[in-house]
Amino acid sequence: MSSAGRQAQPPLEFLPPTYNPAVRWGFAQLLPLWMRWQMGLEQIEGVHLERLVQAYEQFQQGQARILLAFRHPSTDDPLCMGYLLWHLVPRQARQMGIKLKYPIHSYFLYDRGIPLWAGDGVGWLFGKLGGSSIMRGKLDTQALRAARELLVQGEFPLAAAPEGATNNQSELVSPLEPGIAQMGFWCLEDLVKAGRPEEVLIIPIGIQYSLLKPSxxxxxxxxxxxxxxxxxxxxxxxxxxxxxxxxxxxxxxxxxxxxxxxxxxxxxxxxxxxxxxxxxxxxxxxxxxxxxxxxxxxxxxxxxxxxxxxxxxxxxxxxxxxxxxxxxxxxxxxxxxxxxxxxxxxxxxxxxxxxxxxxxxxxxxxxxxxxxxxxxxxxxxxxxxxxxxxxxxxxxxxxxxxFLGPRRVCLTVAPAIPLRDYWPNYQENRRQARQIVQTVTAKIGQSYAEIIASQTD
Known part of the structure; x- marks a missing residue:
């Protein structure tokens, strides 16, 4: 906590996304150099990017709403996700001959406490990049309503980390919180009520770091x-x-x-x-x-x-x-x-x-x-x-x-989890709904485990 926190302050306000295309474009241009020289990430790879290209094609054609559920081993992960969407996915789409509307981007959820220790400038940047704040220690109804609205009506998909916080271990998944799966079902509920036929896809994305020259x-x-x-x-x-x-x-x-x-x-x-x-x-x-x-x-x-x-x-x-x-x-x-x-x-x-x-x-x-x-x-x-x-x-x-030397990061896209497959059981009763949310959360965790196993064989 900064020294400014040593006096009582007004309540923390919800920080909504204030997406600015120019800020996103400028940050996207600087990101490769920043990752190389400031983060030591000299090699950035994507695996099964075709899955994300196809999902974005469905999103842009009005066939699906998307939740990107990314692993969160490091504070570097949001920037890696930015590189994935702004650089790797467009490149893959061109190779596949699929014309996607630009920019390829996502809104994202971030902990409301981050601007308290990282500075107001980070909070400003997160907002301009489409970030929406959420408090982790309580039921943040305002943030959840905003996220629900973004999922149903947003111009882009929504990204969030089911682990909630970093653990600094690429090959160990922390216990997953059920919020991602629950938000997906809320989105599906809103779509059904509105008579909209879109699928809701949760796409797990693994993020794994390694040393390029281990010594x-x-x-x-x-x-x-x-x-x-x-x-x-x-x-x-x-x-x-x-x-x-x-x-x-x-x-x-x-x-x-x-x-x-x-x-x-x-x-x-x-x-x-x-x-x-x-x-x-x-x-x-x-x-x-x-x-x-x-x-x-x-x-x-x-x-x-x-x-x-x-x-x-x-x-x-x-x-x-x-x-x-x-x-x-x-x-x-x-x-x-x-x-x-x-x-x-x-x-x-x-x-x-x-x-x-x-x-x-x-x-x-x-x-x-x-x-x-x-x-x-x-x-x-x-x-x-x-x-x-x-x-x-x-x-x-x-x-x-x-500093232990230059690093590599691998971002792996797992198969999408379609929530309409679970909808008949989810809507039966509240107890059944909680069990289905737990089932989908476990499936996200299973996807992470499979990604880790594939990268470490």
Missing amino acids: WDKLGQVLRQLETQSGCQPPTQAQDPESLYQRLFHLATHLLSIIEKFYLASYQITMPELPPCQGANQELGTRLKRLLNIVLQVAEEFFGIKPSENLVDRCRKVEQAAWERMFRQDLEQLSPVERGFANWLVQEAELRLRHMRLAERFTSITGQYVREKTSPDRFAEVLFILARTLCWIEDKPQPDSL
């Missing part, structure tokens, strides 16, 4: 930086993959011990005993889950939130509770003294929010990701998570020395 030596150098930064003495200085894995595991347990010690000493917490574990990796994963529960409890107790089972949901509830103290509905009615106390609450909320941010960075860590497949790419992803977290704790920018 265990470079990974070892970065690992050594993190060992020094955290005061960790490595068990070995060897640079072979297995030795580097042992060092990474040692670093992870060392950091876990530091954080456990901090919370035990600072918040008078009783650490529950670990259940029996099979092997060191399972013990690491179990310790991490126990720690995340404790970290979130520190924030939840302050805000008076009753914990739920799902870690991601708990993070969202803490974030929303903090925002309710930072962005006040009653701000104009407060006296100067009352505003002073409101500012106190903001500062306390910001501190408690940091506990949630710490937990958020580790919710996708399993303790098994690298052990299951000790590849340079998985190793690099976990190093990135640890490096970013250490720098965040110290309130320092991530050094350029942590």
Whole structure:
């Protein structure tokens, strides 16, 4: 949160799309250079692009409405989606001899909190590119109504990420939220009521990053930086993959011990005993889950939130509770003294929010990701998570020395999921509808798993 957030602010407003064709065109021209020089993405590939070309042809002919459900491993994903639609799909359409109306574009949903940490300029740009904000921690009815309207009447398809947030792991899918499937059925419901015959297609799109020139030596150098930064003495200085894995595991347990010690000493917490574990990796994963529960409890107790089972949901509830103290509905009615106390609450909320941010960075860590497949790419992803977290704790920018070399990104288009196939069962009753939404959400997840398997064979 920026320093501007240390005083109570008016309520966060919904940010609607304010699409501007000139801004989109200019950004599309700059994007290839930006991705190469600022993001280190030197190779951008598309797989099964013909599926997206055919879907856009159906959309433009009034035969279908489309939801693009893209994977979300990285904050780079929205720009990769832009490159896919603005450059790769038009090229593929020309190769197929299909004349699509330009521009090939989509509206998209983004977290309302992004402009708070990325700046108002990003919020402005997102709006001009067709972005529509949504709050993750509550039922944002205004945002959902806007998304529903875009789906039914919008000039372009709508893109959103079912994972809701990044996990920085290309080969591990976070639990999917049902909102994408639900919005698709709402769109179909509106079409049926209006007597419109269009199909509603959900198109899963996988996004997978990899190093173009993976180097265990470079990974070892970065690992050594993190060992020094955290005061960790490595068990070995060897640079072979297995030795580097042992060092990474040692670093992870060392950091876990530091954080456990901090919370035990600072918040008078009783650490529950670990259940029996099979092997060191399972013990690491179990310790991490126990720690995340404790970290979130520190924030939840302050805000008076009753914990739920799902870690991601708990993070969202803490974030929303903090925002309710930072962005006040009653701000104009407060006296100067009352505003002073409101500012106190903001500062306390910001501190408690940091506990949630710490937990958020580790919710996708399993303790098994690298052990299951000790590849340079998985190793690099976990190093990135640890490096970013250490720098965040110290309130320092991530050094350029942590750059691991040029990368490749592959965007894979899965077969479309037609929702009219599910419509007869969906409309029977509410319980049946919830089950159908879960079924479609699981099918999206299955598509992601198949894409990952095809890329890693």
